[in-house]
Amino acid sequence: MIVPQSRKERERESRRKEILASARSVFSEKGYSRATLEEIAQRAEFGKGTLYNYFVGGKEELLFTVIEQMYDEVHTLITDHFESAGADQPMRPVLRALIFKILSYYENHQDTFMILVKEVQRLLINGDEKAAYFIKQRNRLIEALEAPLSQAIQSGQLRPLPPRAVANMFLGNVHGCQMHVFLDQEHGQVDNACRADKNAEFLTTMLLDGLLVSQPVAEESTQ
Amino acid sequence: MIVPQSRKERERESRRKEILASARSVFSEKGYSRATLEEIAQRAEFGKGTLYNYFVGGKEELLFTVIEQMYDEVHTLITDHFESAGADQPMRPVLRALIFKILSYYENHQDTFMILVKEVQRLLINGDEKAAYFIKQRNRLIEALEAPLSQAIQSGQLRPLPPRAVANMFLGNVHGCQMHVFLDQEHGQVDNACRADKNAEFLTTMLLDGLLVSQPVAEESTQ
DNA sequence: TTAGAAAGTGACTGGTCAGTCAGATTTTGA
DNA sequence: TCAAAATCTGACTGACCAGTCACTTTCTAA
Numbered sequence: 001m002i003v004p005q006s007r008k009e010r011e012r013e014s015r016r017k018e019i020l021a022s023a024r025s026v027f028s029e030k031g032y033s034r035a036t037l038e039e040i041a042q043r044a045e046f047g048k049g050t051l052y053n054y055f056v057g058g059k060e061e062l063l064f065t066v067i068e069q070m071y072d073e074v075h076t077l078i079t080d081h082f083e084s085a086g087a088d089q090p091m092r093p094v095l096r097a098l099i100f101k102i103l104s105y106y107e108n109h110q111d112t113f114m115i116l117v118k119e120v121q122r123l124l125i126n127g128d129e130k131a132a133y134f135i136k137q138r139n140r141l142i143e144a145l146e147a148p149l150s151q152a153i154q155s156g157q158l159r160p161l162p163p164r165a166v167a168n169m170f171l172g173n174v175h176g177c178q179m180h181v182f183l184d185q186e187h188g189q190v191d192n193a194c195r196a197d198k199n200a201e202f203l204t205t206m207l208l209d210g211l212l213v214s215q216p217v218a219e220e221s222t223q
Numbered sequence: 224m225i226v227p228q229s230r231k232e233r234e235r236e237s238r239r240k241e242i243l244a245s246a247r248s249v250f251s252e253k254g255y256s257r258a259t260l261e262e263i264a265q266r267a268e269f270g271k272g273t274l275y276n277y278f279v280g281g282k283e284e285l286l287f288t289v290i291e292q293m294y295d296e297v298h299t300l301i302t303d304h305f306e307s308a309g310a311d312q313p314m315r316p317v318l319r320a321l322i323f324k325i326l327s328y329y330e331n332h333q334d335t336f337m338i339l340v341k342e343v344q345r346l347l348i349n350g351d352e353k354a355a356y357f358i359k360q361r362n363r364l365i366e367a368l369e370a371p372l373s374q375a376i377q378s379g380q381l382r383p384l385p386p387r388a389v390a391n392m393f394l395g396n397v398h399g400c401q402m403h404v405f406l407d408q409e410h411g412q413v414d415n416a417c418r419a420d421k422n423a424e425f426l427t428t429m430l431l432d433g434l435l436v437s438q439p440v441a442e443e444s445t446q
Numbered sequence: 447t448t449a450g451a452a453a454g455t456g457a458c459t460g461g462t463c464a465g466t467c468a469g470a471t472t473t474t475g476a
Numbered sequence: 477t478c479a480a481a482a483t484c485t486g487a488c489t490g491a492c493c494a495g496t497c498a499c500t501t502t503c504t505a506a
Contacts, residue, residue: 008473031345033256037464038486047485049466058465092435117348122254122341125405135406158434165403165425166434172399173392180391182348183358202388210433211381211389212315231503260494261456270455272496281495 016054019044020069023062028111031118032063064130067120070112071137077101078144091152092208099174100200106178107192113178142167170207177203239277242267243292246285251334254341255286287353290343293335294360300324301367314375315431322397323423329401330415336401365390393430400426 022044026035037059041048055061081101085094106113123134142164149170150163158166177199245267249258260282264271278284304324308317329336346357365387372393373386381389400422 031349036462041485048464049485050483052465053483059463114348118345121344121402125337125340125402126254138406156436159428159432159436161425161429161434164407166429168403169396169399169426169429172402173396176392176395176399179344179348179395180388183361184387202384203392205382206384206389206392206430206433208433208435209382210429210431211384212431213379213382214437259492264455271494272455273453275495276453282493 015046019046019051019054020062020066024066024069024111024115027063027066027119028114032059035059063119064133066115067123067134068137070115071141073109073112074102074105075141075144077105078141082144082148087148087151088155091157092204094148095170095208096200096204099203100196102174103178103196103199104193107181107196113182116175117179142171145170173203173207238269242269242274242277243285243289247289247292247334247338250286250289250342251337255282258282286342287356289338290346290357291360293338294364296332296335297325297328298364298367300328301364305367305371310371310374311378314380315427317371318393318431319423319427322426323419325397326401326419326422327416330404330419336405339398340402365394368393396426396430 019040023035023040026040026043029035030039037048037051040062041051044051051062052058055065057064078098081098082094085097120134120138123131124138125131145167146163149158149166152158153160153163153166181195181199242263246258246263249263249266252258253262260271260274263285264274267274274285275281278288280287301321304321305317308320343357343361346354347361348354368390369386372381372389375381376383376386376389404418404422
């Protein structure tokens with residue numbers, strides 16, 4: 001958080017960032033195991049050895065740093081959104097706008113999304129100490145969502161379901177929707193913002209109103 | 224589909240299955256790239272060379288065969304369910320039961336679920352010819368869901384949203400819910416069936432009724 | 447019983463790549 | 477200006493492992 005002082009330090013920081021950007025792009029294209037340090041170094045215009053001056057932990061530290069960055073970015077997106085929205089707002093426009101922001105973020109950072117899909121899920125589920133760290137990171141995200149959702153549930157705006165589960169599902173749905181965009185991409189290059197907007201509308205309706213057409217009078221209330 | 228005739232053929236088939244089961248367990252524990260043929264062979268109680276008598280394509284053919292099996296199993300689960308339910312049933316109990324079945328299946332085949340999470344997503348998104356094959360497999364699953372959902376939409380039971388997107392989201396939510404179970408597994412060994420049932424109820428409510436508490440009279444219908 | 451076929455095997459090969467380090471290059475500051 | 481420090485570099489090493497194949501073991505049927 002402290003701005004580096006000297007020109008030297010600023011330059012070092014900037015080279016570090018270049019390496020990270022290069023790593024992000026290679027990891028997103030190849031996936032962790034097929035990515036090579038050689039290629040990361042090449043794209044960043046350094047020799048392989050130089051990477052170790054910046055990331056002593058080698059390949060793994062590179063991946064972890066990239067993932068940490070990504071989580072920070074999405075976390076900021078979410079907390080900023082709820083901060084600027086203020087408390088006790090009607091949830092529909094607030095959530096719709098958030099969905100739109102996250103979808104747009106993924107559209108504009110497809111590399112980030114790729115790494116999330118290809119690597120994070122694998123890491124999350126691996127059961128070792130490293131997994132624990134990423135579960136914590138992920139939980140930070142979930143909690144940033146959970147708090148406002150929980151409030152909305154208490155104020156009676158949202159249905160009384162477990163807020164943590166709702167937060168998980170919310171994030172999972174946005175994620176899943178973006179995945180769907182990747183897989184069904186025969187829609188010849190629709191404008192990104194337009195597509196994100198349509199998907200945000202779809203998701204908002206599905207999540208807030210549900211699939212069932214509301215029945216004013218329940219015919220069969222058995223079970 | 225044809226039952227092998229001779230004892231010899233039956234034995235060969237049974238050994239093939241043992242190798243596949245072993246591959247499934249190793250892939251689910253280690254992930255594709257960290258799994259070794261040596262270990263697969265060991266668990267199946269064969270030498271490494273023998274694997275090539277059964278799977279000429281080596282490691283990759285093993286993975287692909289395993290994934291194909293998994294898709295077949297889930298596909299059967301879905302189609303059988305809708306077949307036995309019959310058409311024009313009320314959707315709530317039908318979908319709730321399906322969610323329960325899929326969640327239970329994943330509970331009882333955690334290895335399958337692991338491979339889905341660790342490998343399939345990575346393969347789906349990779350853009351090469353192999354990805355295309357798995358996208359087709361996945362689409363078979365989606366389509367098995369899409370047809371009944373589409374019918375329910377046309378009959379006015381479900382909200383008129385694009386049925387394909389709904390099918391995608393439906394499957395994604397079941398999947399996401401199971402993921403959630405894995406990640407928040409500090410609930411000391413709750414009975415599987417019970418947990419699956421609770422989660423099925425939660426998902427059914429969230430998907431069918433939505434998060435928003437229905438407002439008979441909208442106070443502020445602005446925007 | 448046995449010869450030939452079929453099935454099984456694991457030491458070996460070749461390729462890959464993360465990580466190292468001795469030396470080259472650049473920067474610094476006196 | 478130049479020596480020492482800092483930085484960069486890529487050839488090299490060792491570990492790993494998929495895939496091969498010459499050999500062994502087991503089966504079959506005459």
